[in-house]
Amino acid sequence: xxxxxxxxxxxxxxxxxxxxxxxxxxxxxxxxxxxxxxxxxxxxxxxxxxxxxxxxxxxxxxxxxxxxxxxxxxxxxxxxxxxxxxxxxxxxxxxxxxxxxxxxxxxxxxxxxxxxxxxxxxxxxxxxxxxxxxxxxxxxxxxxxxxxxxxxxxxxxxxxxxxxxxxxxxxxxxxxxxxxxxxxxxxxxxxxxxxxxxxxxxxxxxxxxxxxxxxxxxxxxxxxxxxxxxxxxxxxxxxxxxxxxxxxxxxxxxxxxxxxxxxxxxxxxxxxxxxxxxxxxxxxxxxxxxxxxxxxxxxxxxxxxxxxxxxxxxxxxxxxxxxxxxxxxxxxxxxxxxxxxxxxxxxxxxxxxxxxxxxxxxxxxxxxxxxxxxxxxxxxxxxxxxxxxxxxxxx
Numbered sequence: 001x002x003x004x005x006x007x008x009x010x011x012x013x014x015x016x017x018x019x020x021x022x023x024x025x026x027x028x029x030x031x032x033x034x035x036x037x038x039x040x041x042x043x044x045x046x047x048x049x050x051x052x053x054x055x056x057x058x059x060x061x062x063x064x065x066x067x068x069x070x071x072x073x074x075x076x077x078x079x080x081x082x083x084x085x086x087x088x089x090x091x092x093x094x095x096x097x098x099x100x101x102x103x104x105x106x107x108x109x110x111x112x113x114x115x116x117x118x119x120x121x122x123x124x125x126x127x128x129x130x131x132x133x134x135x136x137x138x139x140x141x142x143x144x145x146x147x148x149x150x151x152x153x154x155x156x157x158x159x160x161x162x163x164x165x166x167x168x169x170x171x172x173x174x175x176x177x178x179x180x181x182x183x184x185x186x187x188x189x190x191x192x193x194x195x196x197x198x199x200x201x202x203x204x205x206x207x208x209x210x211x212x213x214x215x216x217x218x219x220x221x222x223x224x225x226x227x228x229x230x231x232x233x234x235x236x237x238x239x240x241x242x243x244x245x246x247x248x249x250x251x252x253x254x255x256x257x258x259x260x261x262x263x264x265x266x267x268x269x270x271x272x273x274x275x276x277x278x279x280x281x282x283x284x285x286x287x288x289x290x291x292x293x294x295x296x297x298x299x300x301x302x303x304x305x306x307x308x309x310x311x312x313x314x315x316x317x318x319x320x321x322x323x324x325x326x327x328x329x330x331x332x333x334x335x336x337x338x339x340x341x342x343x344x345x346x347x348x349x350x351x352x353x354x355x356x357x358x359x360x361x362x363x364x365x366x367x368x369x370x371x372x373x374x375x376x377x378x379x380x381x382x383x384x385x386x387x388x389x390x391x392x393x394x395x
Contacts, residue, residue, distance in 0.1 A: 002167040003125070004034040007041075007135065007157035011174040012231040013077050014044035021231065022172075023084035026130060030090055035125045037164065039135040039157040040081055042073025047136075047150075051308065060312050063108035067137075067147045071097070074134035074153070082132045093124050094132040098139035101163075102156065104146045107284060110306040111146035112214065113138060113155060116163035133160065149306040151212035158215040162222035169224050171211060176230035178203070178210050180393045181259045185385045190393060192257060197226075199257055199337055202370045205288070206335040207262025207303075255347075256338040256392035261385045263332045266302040266310070267363045267375045270325040273298025279320040283313045288333065289366040289373055299364045301333050301375050331363065332381040335373035336392050342369050354391040358383035 006029065008022050022038075030036050041047075050070050054061040078094040085092040101117030121131050135153025140146050148155050154171060161169035178200070181189040197220040204213035210228055219226050265288075270276035273292040280287055280300075285307065287300040304310050314327055334355075341347050351372050355362055360380035366373050376384055 002034055003037065003161075003164045004029055005037045005039065005157050005161040005164065005166045005169045007039040007153055007169065007171050008081075008231065009153065009171075009173040010041040010044050010046070012172050013040055013081065016080070018231070019043075019077075019080050019084050022081060023088055025172075025231070026081075026085055027088045027090045030130055034167075036130045037121060037125070037133060037160055037166070038081065038130065039133045039153055039160065040074060040077040041135050041153040042070075043077050043080075046073040046076070060309055063309065064144065066308060067108045067145050070147055071134070071137040071145050074136050078132045078134040082130075085130055085132070090130055091128060092130040092132055094134070095120060096134045097137035097156065098145065100133045100160070102138035102159065104138040104140050104148070106140040106142050106144065107146070108144075109147055109308060110149035110284075110286075111138060111140065113148065113159050113218075114141075116159050118160060118163045121160070121164065148214065149212070151209070152214070154212035154215035155218060158218040158222070158224055158226070161224050162218060166224070168227055169219070170227045170229055172229050172231040173210065174230065174232075175210065175228075176233055177228040178208070178258075180257065181385055181389045182209070182261065185261060185382045186259065186389045189389065190395075195257070196339075198370060199339065200226075202335075202337045203258055203260050206260040206337060206371060206373060207333060208258070208260045255340045255344070256336045258337050259385050259389045259393065260335045260337055261332060261381045262303055262334075263378055263381055264304045265331045265333050265375065265378070266304060267299070267328045267331045268302055268325065269297065269299045269328075270321060271297050272321065272324045275321055276300075276317070276325055279317045279325075282320070283316045285310075285313045285317065289364065289375070291364060291366065301331070301364070302327075303333070328363070330378045331375050332378040333373055333375055334360070334381060334384045334388065335371050336388055337371045338392075340369055341372055342367055347372060350391050351388065354387040355384055358387040360384040 082092040082094040103115040104111035135156040178192045179189040201216040204216050276298050290300040292298050360376040363375040
């Protein structure tokens with residue numbers, strides 16, 4: 001039988017009624033003849049609530065202890081989903097990330113998967129069981145519990161799909177796929193039916209919340225077909241498909257497929273770029289759109305989504321560099337993503353005009369074949385997304 005990996009996000013398992021709906025969908029897939037592996041996130045806002053509890057105890061909780069705490073959210077979900085499936089007459093068993101053979105590096109809170117050994121999963125599938133896996137977590141080579149960063153359940157699902165030779169990986173959430181913009185920021189964006197994984201990877205890296213960037217990279221390397229679907233939709237709904245070999249071009253001559261925004265960003269500038277980069281690397285501080293100037297200076301965007309201890313990291317970098325570095329908070333990154341963006345001389349002027357129309361002050365800008373991005377004030381993010389969408393995405 002073919003292996004099918006399904007991932008259900010937090011909104012899909014937010015309460016017992018929704019868990020029941022997920023169990024119905026899983027049992028239906030099993031009865032259609034698939035070997036089914038289900039990856040689950042924590043219920044609703046459980047991860048945020050656990051993180052808030054940690055912040056009440058300490059302003060700077062150790063990352064190792066955050067992993068111990070936050071990994072419990074998915075464990076609750078996996079057990080409840082397994083119980084619900086069993087109640088519907090289908091054998092099921094739940095595994096943590098470590099029990100599933102997901103091995104990571106030794107970074108806490110934003111670990112990277114280095115190997116998957118799904119032997120226990122394969123054994124249980126051979127016995128006819130549905131396997132439920134706690135997403136977002138694994139075990140380091142030091143036998144420590146680790147988590148994979150926000151949205152890491154996507155990575156769990158795609159990595160397992162690759163290791164198991166799955167037919168496809170279905171990502172279920174409260175939206176029916178990937179759109180040309182965040183519907184909460186841009187009214188009536190376009191539904192993108194088929195996307196190349198290169199474009200999708202850029203969208204995820206720049207802030208699109210439907211799929212995790214590390215998961216898309218796994219899919220690209222393993223040539224896994226990703227299908228993004230809405231949990232409440234009927235089974236014949238197709239959702240979005242992302243494949244290695246398919247990349248449908250935009251009908252717009254500028255090649256833009258989507259507009260993406262990333263909030264909670266810090267803009268960093270340093271007069272000694274080489275020292276700045278080394279200092280950030282020494283404390284695992286992520287940098288986006290790094291630019292090294294001819295005078296030796298550097299600028300970069302620092303996304304804070306997976307940096308719960310930014311203040312301590314900032315202090316460490318400042319202590320290393322002294323007065324040659326500056327951090328500006330309350331920033332955002334806005335981008336247009338597509339194919340061959342820099343092949344047209346029009347794209348960058350249109351981008352700048354749209355930012356000006358939104359009254360979005362640009363701190364820095366970067367441009368490449370798949371993405372043009374700018375660091376702007378966070379208060380201008382929604383307006384910038386709307387003007388860029390109007391300028392670039394055909395209706």
